[in-house]
Amino acid sequence: QVQLVQSGAEVKRPGASVKVSCKASGYMFTSYYMHWVRQAPGQGLEWMGVINPSGGSTSYSRKYQGRVTMTRDTSRSTVYMELSSLRSEDTAVYYCARVYHSSEGEAFLDYWGQGTLVTVSS
Amino acid sequence: DIQMTQSPSSLSASVGDRVTITCRASQSISSSLNWYQQKPGKAPKLLIYVASSLQSGVPSRFSGSGSGTHFTLTISSLQPEDFATYSCQQSYSTPNTFGGGTKVEIK
Numbered sequence: 252q253v254q255l256v257q258s259g260a261e262v263k264r265p266g267a268s269v270k271v272s273c274k275a276s277g278y279m280f281t282s283y284y285m286h287w288v289r290q291a292p293g294q295g296l297e298w299m300g301v302i303n304p305s306g307g308s309t310s311y312s313r314k315y316q317g318r319v320t321m322t323r324d325t326s327r328s329t330v331y332m333e334l335s336s337l338r339s340e341d342t343a344v345y346y347c348a349r350v351y352h353s354s355e356g357e358a359f360l361d362y363w364g365q366g367t368l369v370t371v372s373s
Numbered sequence: 374d375i376q377m378t379q380s381p382s383s384l385s386a387s388v389g390d391r392v393t394i395t396c397r398a399s400q401s402i403s404s405s406l407n408w409y410q411q412k413p414g415k416a417p418k419l420l421i422y423v424a425s426s427l428q429s430g431v432p433s434r435f436s437g438s439g440s441g442t443h444f445t446l447t448i449s450s451l452q453p454e455d456f457a458t459y460s461c462q463q464s465y466s467t468p469n470t471f472g473g474g475t476k477v478e479i480k
Contacts (some may be wrong), residue, residue: 286469288417288471295460295471295472295473295474296409296411296417296460296462296471296474297471298462298467298468298469298470298471301467301469310467312467312468313374313468314468346416346417348416348417353422353423355423357404357405357422357423357464358405358464358469359407359419359422359423359462359464360407360409360417360419360462361419361422361428363416363417363418364416365416366416
């Protein structure tokens with residue numbers, strides 16, 4: 252069965268960086284893009300970006316451009332999301348989610364990781 | 374960026390009620406609209422994709438409709454396990470923006 256297992260909670264100081272991992276299993280890792288979505292406390296879902304695990308290409312939300320880096324390790328079937336220059340507003344739960352592309356070209360997030368809480372506090 | 378606006382932001386309803394949630398896009402997104410359900414402390418779960426297709430395993434009391442800029446999610450008869458937050462997402466173009474969410478609470 253498809254599973255996305257994320258790394259554990261992190262506490263970081265303002266200005267630091269955090270790297271969250273998402274290990275995939277139960278399907279061919281390189282066949283499905285992976286999105287990253289975050290959710291601040293009490294807020295809605297916010298799309299951060301997407302990575303193609305096959306070639307490593309990425310597309311980021313303009314909001315995070317310059318601060319976010321998404322990478323993958325195909326030998327470990329794992330994608331990573333690194334966010335730098337952290338500030339208190341980055342306190343949120345970060346999710347990875349697999350993208351399913353239909354034969355008609357539509358896309359939707361069919362499997363999600365359990366989420367990783369990142370707390371930024373001095 | 375395409376803005377997604379959900380209404381209402383919250384609602385109170387009773388078990389057995391028919392509930393409708395609306396999502397509007399700032400420009401036409403064809404049928405590239407997905408709905409997710411999220412319970413406290415849990416990851417979102419896909420309910421409806423491509424505006425009206427029911428994800429496998431999702432009860433048939435959930436349905437979606439719409440195209441262009443106006444979409445709706447309907448729960449035909451609200452069940453106790455349906456009390457949650459519902460969010461729409463457009464997959465027409467990146468960034469794949471989400472609506473602000475609708476919290477469905479027990480009346």
